[in-house]
Amino acid sequence: MAEHRLTFPATEEQVRQLRAGDSVLVDGHVIGIRDRTQVRIFDQGVEPPLDLTGAFLLHTAPGVRKVGEGRYEKVSIGTTTSARMVRFTEPLGRDYGVRAICGKGGLPDKAIEPMRRLGMVYFAIVGGAAALETTQIEEIEEVYWEELMPECLWKFRVKDFGPLTVAIDSHGTSLYHDVQEEAKKRLEDLYARL
């Protein structure tokens, strides 16, 4: 289980070097996105107002303080459960060149194949650890689609963001899949003891 440092946006080659279980610290730009943001892009067909090539997407809806027209400062920025948004995985990679999706709790198995084929990874962050995460976000640089507050499209600049765990890599391995398979085996033994 190697340790990496990566700056985003990143290339397919960089992302393909990551293996499930590895630890990663991230610098550069992180794009905040959530349910309603992705419904707008994919179900309502509205083009995102920024380039997502090589992007790192974070499943979030931050707590913020408004400090001016279209300007916000952070209050508490954490991460939400990713599984709700799994159906957007493939089009994010295929249509917009997204390289990394970061959230908590994992993506179901249907994300494994598109991530392998398109060269994407899923990073597991520690859910609930927003106090720490907030200190790793240097600035909210841009906010788009403010009418969806707090489910807008956010552009954050980050430093030492993590440690993140590569939980689904671009080679077909998902820690969530492996853990579930193992748990199912163990359950058979546990049932026998009830």
Next chain:
Amino acid sequence: MAIATDLQRAVEDAAAHLYVWALKDIPQDLRDALAEAAGTETSVPGQRVLQTILRNVEVAEEERNLVCQDTGIAVYYCRVGEQFPLHPARIYQALYDGTERATVDHPLRSNTVHTLTRENTGQNVGHRVPIVHWDFVRDWDGLDVKCVPKGSGSENMSFLKMCVPADGVAGIKRFVLDSIVGAGGKPCPPGIVGVGIGGSADYAMHLAKEAIARPVGTRNPDPLVAQLEDELKELLNETGIGPMGLGGDVTVLQCHVEHADTHMTLNPVAVNYQCWAARRSTAHIGPDGAVEYDREA
């Protein structure tokens, strides 16, 4: 009337304080349980998660910031003495106003939306929100208010099964095991598994929720139920789900069970998961409006 107005204001102030306090400063029993988990966990990703959690709790304290960004849906448990001189209708209004004030003043992220339109109501209050549960106590003039702002990641991992009596205790255990394995990493493990058994369908879930709000590691006073808590905790920690579902030894910090007697043909089991950021805060309020805050209740 002047006394009632002052008292309503005191309850409102307490509610506003409890909400923010619960979000920033987690109780010692929970800190101890997390430290113990870090001492036990042998998986590399699991240990990485637990160290991050412990660091996060420290950072929240240093920065006086929220432990988790999910400020939850505001839930209060009230124990009202029969001689407490403010009617529950006024207590409810005070809790509503306090929640709204804390949301605006801090500011806190507002999570409350209309359940059909999904439009945000703006201040973490709305139709029937905050959610308040009531208990009434004879021969007492006080009011206890416990605030439990629970995040949605773990609330979404709530499960109910109407087992049949012939399923017995084994059926109860199996359903709890299946629920926690099925939930995987989604509810931010390792947390507290609340289990409600008996009563009716709705009451079992109410009991499961009450169970998660107990001080971490306390045991049900009924020895049979306490034994079930110990057994379930052990079984759940053998599933291998681990911290944040990445695999490991610690899947749950605790399992708390609350029970009610039930109908001879019923065997309801409810599971309500509480993430590791198990936030709670309590105030004891006297009839004169004096407030005593209690970190550990």
